[in-house]
Amino acid sequence: MKGINDGKTAERILALMSRKNYRPLKRRQLALLLGRAEEGKYEAFKLTLKQLVASGHVVKGRGNKYDLAKRARTVVGRLVMRGSNYGFVRRGGGLGMVEIERGGVGGAMHGDTVEVEITEVQPGKPPRGRVVNIVSAGDRTAVGTIVETRYGLYFIPIRGGVFPEVPVVGNKKGLKHGDLVTVEFVRDRRKDFTARVVERLGDGAAYSSTLEAVLRAFEIPRAFPAEITAEAARAASEPLDLKGRKDFRPLPTVTIDPDDAKDYDDALSLERTPDG
CATH class of the missing domain: 1.10.10 (Arc Repressor Mutant, subunit A)
Structure with missing residues (x-):
């Protein structure tokens, strides 16, 4: 199990x-x-x-x-927001999901593990319920993009964006459409699901900002594990085996890759021939 x-x-x-x-x-x-x-x-x-x-x-x-969860009137699972004040709870063990009625999330946030009281069961449909207790808090931050609409600024997460745009609250000075940001999810006075910007990562059109946002959103390590680095160092210290290979290292080489490329593979080697 x-x-x-x-x-x-x-x-x-x-x-x-x-x-x-x-x-x-x-x-x-x-x-x-x-x-x-x-x-x-x-x-x-x-x-x-x-x-x-x-x-x-x-x-x-x-x-x-x-x-047993399947017999009890309460269940425990992870809350997934699909709007400002409703969503569903994923239960473990293949038990399916429970829809959270509008206004039934209480003070819980996206990603929290919550206890839900079942309020309605209909044949052929997922049970419905409301959050009665927060078992443990999830990660209240996310990385994503700012979008500007006629209703104001909204946030769209890069990862796990099953819910629609989240309205941005708090200090919005300097923010513009396309910015990449880190936000903290909060509840406003009406208990609606909102996002407060805690850090601006940069313009979404810039390579460096996009790379930083992806690294943070998917929690990608920025360094290799120590054992991998040690193995690479050992390999680099060993003499090259050139048997059956031709060594072109003395030739001058240029690359047509852009300055910010991470994979330099468009390279040319030049050699002057006797006929010029």
């Missing part, structure tokens, strides 16, 4: 909760029933139960009692 350290204990917990006569129990009660309450076993049991909650298989409800 993905994300679970002790798969056997997890299966026993789920099997117990799947019984028709099961009623939500507290953690210690579950451990006693499964023979995991004694010292040396209880800590591992607590971790497994916590991982089941994080994966969306189990929910922790009122009175700190645990139940």
Whole structure:
């Protein structure tokens, strides 16, 4: 089971909760029933139960009692915003998604892990609900582009942009259409989903700004791991094997690649011939 350290204990917990006569129990009660309450076993049991909650298989409800997510009236998952005040929650374990009704996100933000109370279930449609608790906060920042419309400035994220344009609030001085920026997601007085610019990276038409934005948005490492650097140094120190190869290094070489190119492959070597 993905994300679970002790798969056997997890299966026993789920099997117990799947019984028709099961009623939500507290953690210690579950451990006693499964023979995991004694010292040396209880800590591992607590971790497994916590991982089941994080994966969306189990929910922790009122009175700190645990139940199967698919049977409970509350579920836990990651919030994905699709507008300023609505979206959906992705549940783990292949349990599908829960639509969050308009105005039902509370103070939660895009990327937060939240607990959702199911408010409506219809055959053939995803269940609907509202956020009742923020389990853990996600990353409240994003990198993207500023767009200017007749309604004002909006932000479009480079990565994970499943929600539409987010209105920009706060200090907008110097911002223009096409700028690349880092924003912090915030709630305004009406609890609408908005973006506040915390850093301007530059013009979106500039190569350097675009490269910086992509590196940040996709969290691309800026340096090679130490073991790779060490391997490259070892390879560079070894003598070249020129067997079956012709050495053109003494020839003068020019490249027609632009100054800011990262891959110099359009190169020409020149050699004066006897006939000029």
